[in-house]
Amino acid sequence: MSQKRYSRLSNGYSKKVENHMAATSLYVAHYNLCKVHDALRVSPAMHLRVTDHVWSISELVDAALNGVVPSQPEGKKVGRFTVIDGGTR
Numbered sequence: 001m002s003q004k005r006y007s008r009l010s011n012g013y014s015k016k017v018e019n020h021m022a023a024t025s026l027y028v029a030h031y032n033l034c035k036v037h038d039a040l041r042v043s044p045a046m047h048l049r050v051t052d053h054v055w056s057i058s059e060l061v062d063a064a065l066n067g068v069v070p071s072q073p074e075g076k077k078v079g080r081f082t083v084i085d086g087g088t089r
Helices: 015-032 057-066
Strands: 074-078 081-083
Touching: 015 057
Parallel strands: none
Antiparallel strands: 074 081
16 A cells, blocks of 8 residues: 555556556565564564664665665575575476
């Protein structure tokens, strides 16, 4: 409900698929890395032990502009999930 790019009649509607993908990616990154959730009392990324702190908006923007991707060792256990490189075991 908070992502207005999916509503065709709003001002935020994306006319180019590249703009839509970029806006959606930033929204998902903010939701997972920057927003502290009431039920978890931490960000979802902290809950899954992907990061050790709640990211600030400036950290998120710097990472987006520099193309930084958080690295994880292959096969590292993150919560209930196993992080694997390249999508194969």
